[in-house]
Amino acid sequence: MALDNNPALDTHEFRLVGTRPNRPDGIDKVTGRARYGADISAPGMLTGMVLRSRHAHARIKSIDISAAEAIPGVHAVITRKDFTHVPEDGDIADILDNCMAGEKALYDGHAVAAVAASSSATAQEALKAIIVDYEVLPNVTDVDTAIREGAPILHAGRSDGTVPEGASRNIMSRVEFGHGDVEAGLAKADRVVERSFKTEATHQGYIEPHACLAQMGQDGQADLWCCTQGHYMVRNTCAALLGMDQGQLRVTASEIGGGFGGKTTVFLEPLALVLSRKSSRPVKMVMSRAEVLRATGPTASSSMDVRIGMTKDGRITGAHAELRYQGGAYPGSPVQLGAMAGFAPYDLENVKTVGWDIVTNRPKQAAYRAPGAPMAAFGVESVIDELARGFGLDPIEVRLKNAAREGTRSSYGPTYPAIGLEATLQAAKDHPHWSAPLGKNQGRGVACGFWFNFGGDTCVSLNITPDGTATVTEGNPDIGGSRAAMSMMAAEELGIPYEKVRTVITDTGSLGQNEVTDGSRVTFAVGLATIKAARAAKKEMCKRVAKIWGIDEDAVEWREGAVHPAGPNAGLHPPMTLAEIAAVASNTGGPIAGHHEVTAEGAGVSFATHMVDSEVDADTGAVKIVRYTVFQDAGKAVHPDYVEGQLQGGAVQGIGWALNEEYIYGEDGILQNPGFLDYRVPVASDLPMIDTVILEIPNPGHPYGVRGVGETSIVPPLAAVANSVSAAANVRLTDIPMSPPKVLAKIRETV
Amino acid sequence: MSNIHVTTSVNGDPVEFLCGSQDTLLDVLRDRLGMTGTKEGCGTGDCGACSVTVNGRLICSCLMLGAEAEGSEIGTIEGMADGDALHPLQRKFIEHAALQCGICTPGILVASKSLLESNPEPTEEETRYWLAGNLCRCTGYDKIIRAVMDAAHEMREAS
Numbered sequence: 081m082a083l084d085n086n087p088a089l090d091t092h093e094f095r096l097v098g099t100r101p102n103r104p105d106g107i108d109k110v111t112g113r114a115r116y117g118a119d120i121s122a123p124g125m126l127t128g129m130v131l132r133s134r135h136a137h138a139r140i141k142s143i144d145i146s147a148a149e150a151i152p153g154v155h156a157v158i159t160r161k162d163f164t165h166v167p168e169d170g171d172i173a174d175i176l177d178n179c180m181a182g183e184k185a186l187y188d189g190h191a192v193a194a195v196a197a198s199s200s201a202t203a204q205e206a207l208k209a210i211i212v213d214y215e216v217l218p219n220v221t222d223v224d225t226a227i228r229e230g231a232p233i234l235h236a237g238r239s240d241g242t243v244p245e246g247a248s249r250n251i252m253s254r255v256e257f258g259h260g261d262v263e264a265g266l267a268k269a270d271r272v273v274e275r276s277f278k279t280e281a282t283h284q285g286y287i288e289p290h291a292c293l294a295q296m297g298q299d300g301q302a303d304l305w306c307c308t309q310g311h312y313m314v315r316n317t318c319a320a321l322l323g324m325d326q327g328q329l330r331v332t333a334s335e336i337g338g339g340f341g342g343k344t345t346v347f348l349e350p351l352a353l354v355l356s357r358k359s360s361r362p363v364k365m366v367m368s369r370a371e372v373l374r375a376t377g378p379t380a381s382s383s384m385d386v387r388i389g390m391t392k393d394g395r396i397t398g399a400h401a402e403l404r405y406q407g408g409a410y411p412g413s414p415v416q417l418g419a420m421a422g423f424a425p426y427d428l429e430n431v432k433t434v435g436w437d438i439v440t441n442r443p444k445q446a447a448y449r450a451p452g453a454p455m456a457a458f459g460v461e462s463v464i465d466e467l468a469r470g471f472g473l474d475p476i477e478v479r480l481k482n483a484a485r486e487g488t489r490s491s492y493g494p495t496y497p498a499i500g501l502e503a504t505l506q507a508a509k510d511h512p513h514w515s516a517p518l519g520k521n522q523g524r525g526v527a528c529g530f531w532f533n534f535g536g537d538t539c540v541s542l543n544i545t546p547d548g549t550a551t552v553t554e555g556n557p558d559i560g561g562s563r564a565a566m567s568m569m570a571a572e573e574l575g576i577p578y579e580k581v582r583t584v585i586t587d588t589g590s591l592g593q594n595e596v597t598d599g600s601r602v603t604f605a606v607g608l609a610t611i612k613a614a615r616a617a618k619k620e621m622c623k624r625v626a627k628i629w630g631i632d633e634d635a636v637e638w639r640e641g642a643v644h645p646a647g648p649n650a651g652l653h654p655p656m657t658l659a660e661i662a663a664v665a666s667n668t669g670g671p672i673a674g675h676h677e678v679t680a681e682g683a684g685v686s687f688a689t690h691m692v693d694s695e696v697d698a699d700t701g702a703v704k705i706v707r708y709t710v711f712q713d714a715g716k717a718v719h720p721d722y723v724e725g726q727l728q729g730g731a732v733q734g735i736g737w738a739l740n741e742e743y744i745y746g747e748d749g750i751l752q753n754p755g756f757l758d759y760r761v762p763v764a765s766d767l768p769m770i771d772t773v774i775l776e777i778p779n780p781g782h783p784y785g786v787r788g789v790g791e792t793s794i795v796p797p798l799a800a801v802a803n804s805v806s807a808a809a810n811v812r813l814t815d816i817p818m819s820p821p822k823v824l825a826k827i828r829e830t831v
Numbered sequence: 832m833s834n835i836h837v838t839t840s841v842n843g844d845p846v847e848f849l850c851g852s853q854d855t856l857l858d859v860l861r862d863r864l865g866m867t868g869t870k871e872g873c874g875t876g877d878c879g880a881c882s883v884t885v886n887g888r889l890i891c892s893c894l895m896l897g898a899e900a901e902g903s904e905i906g907t908i909e910g911m912a913d914g915d916a917l918h919p920l921q922r923k924f925i926e927h928a929a930l931q932c933g934i935c936t937p938g939i940l941v942a943s944k945s946l947l948e949s950n951p952e953p954t955e956e957e958t959r960y961w962l963a964g965n966l967c968r969c970t971g972y973d974k975i976i977r978a979v980m981d982a983a984h985e986m987r988e989a990s
Contacts (some may be wrong), residue, residue, distance in 0.1 A: 106925035109933030112868015112908035112918065116934060119867035200852065285968045287872040287880055288934040337870070337934025338968050369873040560931035560969060721928035725970055729931065732971030756877035756966060764972040765963040766955075 096572045097784055100700065100721045103564040105335075117291030117307030117334045122362035125293065126155055126196040128348070128355050129203040129365070131210050132375060133185030133192050136219035136441040136749020137232060140185060140212060143193055148209040149632050153198035155359035157206065162354050165323030172320045174410040176537025178444045179350050182803035185214065186234060186409035188750045189374025196355040196363045219441040219749035223383045223406040226250045226440045234409055234439045250439050255493045257419050258432030264319060265430030266790060269389025272398075273466050277459040278535040278800065279816040280742035281381040284448050285733070285761045288337020288378060289367040294352035298360065304331045306349055309339040309557055310596025315351055316587045329353075332587040333557045340733070341447030342377055344596045371756055377446020378743055380405040380413040387460040390467040394478040398430040399423055399491075403456055406438040407445035408726035413437045414445070414452030417532075420492035421795070422456030424530035425479070425501055425687060427488040441749050447598060449730060450531045450791035454737065454798050458816060460525035461799030466812060475526050475803075476509045479689075489629070500713025503530065507773050508689045513709045522695045522706060525803025529688050529795025532789040535680030535781075538611035539591040542617050544569060544672040548659025552576060552583040552613070554606050555594030560729075560790070561722035562602045566610050568718055569784070573614035575641020576658055592677055600788025604779075611783045617674030621661045624668040629653050660826035665691035680765025682781020683788060688712035690796035694737045694804040701824030703739055703805055709771040715779035715787030727793045728770040734797020735764040740816050835898045840864070841912025850897035857881045857896035860907060868908040868937050872966065879965030882938035882945075883907045889945040891964075908937035911944065919989075920944055920982040929978035931969035939965045943979045951987055955980065 108114040145157040160180045167173045172241040176182075181190045193210050197203035218232040225231055227248035234250060242254040256708040266272050292306035302324070308314050311331040336343065348365040355363040367376070387400045407413025419435035425475040433456075447637050468478040483502050489495050508514060508526060518524060541553040552570050556562065563583040571578045595601065618638045625643040626633045629652075637646040642655040665672050693707040740760045744752045753759045778785025802813045811826045834849035841864065850859050857874075860866045860883070863888045869892055872880035876891040884906035911918045920943050923929070930936045939962060946953060948960045953961065958979050959972070967975060 102925045103928070105933070106930075107917070107921075109930055109936050110921040110924050110928070111912055112866075112937045114933055115867065116870070118861075118871065152873060201853070285966075286932070286934075287878055287966055287968055288870070288932070289872070298896060326947055335934075336932060337872075338932045366871075369875065369878075547857070561928065592929065719928075721974070724932070725928055725931050728971035728973045729969045733968070755875055756873045757875065761968060762971075763958040763963040763966065767959070767972055769976070770971045770973045 089134050090367055094572060096568045096578055097716065097718050098720065101564065101568065101578050103561050104565055104567060105316065105558065110640040114335045116288055116337050118366045120293055120334065121364065122293055122295060125362040125364050126198060126359060126456045127200045127203045128196045128352055128363045129200070129205045129207055130191045130351065130371065131193040132371065133181065133188065133190040133624060135185055135214055135216050135220065136426035137217040138185045138187050138214035139217060140181060140192060141215055142213045145193065147211070148206040151202065151206050151209060153202035154195060154206045155198070155357045155361055156196040157193065157210065158354050158358060159193045159352065163321065165321070167320055169320065172317070175317060175345065176321050178410060179347060187443050189371065189443060189461060191375065194351045194355060196359045196361065205792065221440050221442055221749050222744040223381055223404050223438055223440065226406060233368050234441065234459050238411065252437040252439055253379050255416045255419055255435045255591060260430030262398045262430045262432045266387070266389040268397040270392040271467060271470060272387060272389040272719050274385065274387040275463055275814055277384045277386065277814045278463065279382045279455045279458060281378045281442065282448070282737045283373055283378040283759065286331045286338025286340060286342060289369060290348050291366040292349050292352050293362060293364045294349065294356045295362040296353050296356040300328050302329045302353055304329065304349060304353065304540065305334055306331065307334045307336045307343060309343040309559065309598055311345065311557070312555060312594045313596045314346055317346050318350050318353055322353060330587055333585060335822060336557045336559055339418040339559055340449045341349060341451060341598060344598050345377065345448050347376055359529040360699055369756060370754040373759060374751050375443055377444055379448035379451065380407045380445050382455040384455065384459040386463045388463045388467060392471050394468065394471065394473045396426060396428055396482045399428055401433045401456065401459060403433065403435045404438055405435065405452065406440040406442065407772070409439055410444045411437055411439065418452030418456035421453035421530050422460045423491035425484055425528040426482045426491065427484045427490055428533035431491045433491065433538045449794040453529065453531060453795045454734060457527065457529050457795045458798035458802060461796065462802055462814065465525065465803040468811045476505055476514070477483055480505050491777055496685065497780060498777055499685060500775050502577065503775045503777055504687055504689040504711040504713060507711045507775060508691055511709060511773065513691050513707060514563060518693060519695065521698060521808055522581040522693055523804045523807025524691065524693050525800045525807060526689060526691050527796040527799035527803060529792055531600065531686050531792040531795060533604065533683035533686050534601045535605045535683045536595030536599065536601055537593045537679050538595055538605045538609045539677045540606060540613045541591065541673060541675040542610065542613040544617055544658065544662050546562060546662055546665065549580040550576065552581060552610055553586045554583065554590060554610070555583040555586060555591045556597045556602045557585060559597050560725060561719060562606065564722065565603045565607060565718040569607050570614050573611055573618065574658060600686065600790040601683065604683050604782055604786050604788045607718065607786055608680055609676040609678055612676035615674065616676060620672050620674065621658065621673065624665070625656050626663055627668055639678060682779070684715055684779030684781050684791065686713060686792040688792045688796055692800045692802040692804045694801060694808055696805060696808040696823065698827055701820035701822070701827065703823060705735055705767060707768055709773065710793060711775065712774045712789060712792060713775045713777050713787065714778055714789045715782065716785040717774050718786060720774060723774055723789050724772045726789045727772045730791070730793025731764050731770050731797050734794045734802060738798045738801035738816055738818060740817055740819060837901050838845060839900045839903055839905060841905045842907060843873040847967050848897070852898060854897045855893050856890040856895040856897050856900055860892060866907055866909055870934055870937060872934070879942060880935055880938040882941040882965065884941065889942055908941055911940060918944065919985050920979065923978040923982040927974045927978035927981065929970065935965060935967045939967065939975060947986060951983060953983060979985060
């Protein structure tokens with residue numbers, strides 16, 4: 081039968097994969113029927129709300145909830161004291177402390193109490209009646225200030241063994257990657273450029289605020305509905321926080337209104353569960369936009385020193401980077417990933433990156449699309465650009481000369497299999513954008529980017545219905561069209577029309593463990609499991625038909641949606657289609673299904689090259705993006721529309737990060753711009769069309785060659801935009817966001 | 832505090848509701864009438880996810896009080912399709928993959944319909960400026976702009 085042999089990847093002809101059918105959830109989403117986190121209610125439900133600290137750093141001396149509890153219509157008031165279970169795991173303990181402050185409020189917006197009441201007006205009244213006695217402490221929100229002598233210390237004694245003796249106690253850990261002898265390499269260079277860079281924190285900016293509805297009984301059984309990138313993660317985390325059995329908590333994921341990594345942890349969910357337990361009523365909680373910005377996870381801000389040496393013909397001889405990332409009030413900034421990713425596009429003999437994880441009085445960072453990589457790429461790609469321009473070399477040629485390829489030992493350790501970086505650079509060089517004339521005050525920049533991609537725990541069940549259609553049951557919230565991709569891959573395998581497969585995202589009670597929708601993993605890992613589940617179903621159908629025909633299982637084969645007699649039996653029986661096999665399943669052994677459970681490996685690393693033209697207004701410092709092209713390797717684009725969408729969306733988030741988005745804190749440590757008016761994400765009138773070129777260098781780790789595409793597209797834009805602005809303004813921009821005042825100051829500095 | 836009685840119409844249906852003096856039209860639609868197709872992204876008029884029409888005029892329903900809706904005609908995403916027949920904009924959004932997560936989609940569709948009613952042949956720039964009050968974080972707007980322009984083209988051909 082040879083069902084498990086992968087077809088030759090680069091020559092395989094697909095019937096459906098690579099086409100652009102309408103997504104199965106499209107009608108629900110254009111008619112308003114799709115139900116997101118805040119779109120559900122339960123009989124008798126209460127409204128839950130959170131009291132948040134207005135101090136960036138304060139010891140909580142006492143909390144008096146008695147007046148709040150006495151208000152008619154208030155059914156529960158909770159503080160940290162209501163979390164009676166003490167988690168042993170350090171990461172879980174930090175999540176608990178982030179969800180509900182213990183001894184100290186560590187940032188503006190940190191939750192200190194929560195209420196459940198019969199209406200939102202009553203809940204608001206109750207919040208005002210809670211009396212918190214704070215001892216206000218000095219705060220620090222800047223990454224460089226946090227590690228200076230005399231800076232306020234957030235936690236004593238939490239630095240791990242990697243931090244040198246005598247270093248700031250706000251440093252949680254140190255990491256190092258690389259190989260060769262950097263100093264010897266730099267000595268061989270014709271020129272060495274060293275620059276320092278800073279990037280501000282940005283928020284994922286999903287349009288849907290966090291929301292959930294919890295119901296927990298005194299028997300310990302609980303149900304939770306929420307918008308999340310991973311309901312299995314929500315289940316496991318909440319169970320650990322509350323000391324529950326995971327099996328007693330069933331979590332259902334709503335439709336999700338964007339996440340970009342920001343919905344890969346919990347904020348409201350454990351509070352809603354405890355409020356529900358205490359009030360014996362269902363409790364619904366929905367964040368305001370200000371709460372989302374103040375108290376969920378933005379990404380890290382960074383400060384970096386990058387030093388690269390190059391020969392005059394463009395060969396990098398040595399490269400060094402020192403990265404300092406603050407990830408908010410708890411350990412765990414993505415500096416390690418940044419340190420691994422910064423130099424990953426290049427084949428370097430001598431390279432070293434050191435990363436420092438630093439805490440400040442800001443909200444605990446959460447993952448944001450290729451967490452940690454865009455900042456590091458900004459520093460590295462800016463210096464490469466400066467060296468190339470300084471020597472009068474073509475920046476694409478310089479990158480091609482140093483590009484990592486199959487067999488290259490990466491800067492973070494592993495040796496690469498087949499990868500697509502050179503293909504993206506070559507496509508960029510050959511693209512009409514590269515040779516198009518530039519207008520007045522315009523500049524063109526390019527940059528490369530890398531992301532690891534991920535696989536992880538995945539379960540899929542595929543059921544053949546009696547009428548010969550199929551349902552795919554999977555456990556990963558569909559954040560950008562993945563149900564379409566799963567249905568396409570299942571239909572491709574089964575030889576039935578796309579419309580005959582329905583993909584359903586099920587609750588935590590219906591499948592085994594599934595990793596979060598993150599790491600660009602879903603089309604890769606869930607797709608792989610879907611294909612394998614379909615192959616298991618096909619194997620079962622072959623068995624059934626062999627039984628009907630009274631011949632050996634090995635004497636039949638699956639071809640074009642039907643079982644055919646094979647070998648010496650060829651032509652002896654008319655083929656049986658999937659529908660015919662399904663119709664008689666009750667007589668041949670019962671319902672037919674396939675399933676696959678796997679810890680998916682072989683996700684296949686991803687590379688992109690971005691090209692951007694920007695125009696700088698020399699009088700105001702304002703930057704306008706006038707043309708943008710993304711070149712990225714997708715392995716195999718299952719549904720090209722949604723691959724393009726990922727490339728475009730990532731590029732535009734990167735443009736926002738590069739030009740206008742930033743967390744602005746005052747001296748008091750209070751966030752000054754917690755709303756979409758002042759935290760300005762790109763709007764339609766800021767942008768041109770975002771052109772995309774999809775390269776397909778098959779990933780050997782996936783049956784169809786798929787590799788994840790979701791995250792890489794945000795890695796190059798910071799640097800690509802900075803390189804274009806630097807070219808247009810004839811100054812080197814090293815501080816992100818490149819907001820008009822900063823650009824103008826740079827221009828005036830050099831005049 | 833006593834509730835206010837309001838008589839209005841939503842998508843052509845006569846509707847009466849009681850609301851608090853501080854309830855927004857968005858609160859009324861979602862929490863009193865159960866019409867959750869209109870979304871709340873910010874509550875401050877900055878994201879456009881709550882776009883509806885009141886007497887034909889495009890507004891952010893988070894910026895209008897429910898009590899102000901007395902006697903007016905409200906149009907929401909739930910009234911955009913004619914039974915089973917999708918509005919051309921709805922169809923083109925699906926065909927162009929102009930949505931990823933879909934949370935901004937109802938507001939963008941309501942705003943786009945309002946654009947095409949006043950300007951059946953918008954340029955790309957006009958479309959981009961009209962929709963500048965509707966945030967989308969997933970798509971980078973490219974496919975949204977293409978879908979609106981294509982729907983406008985189809986509607987002109989049909990008329």
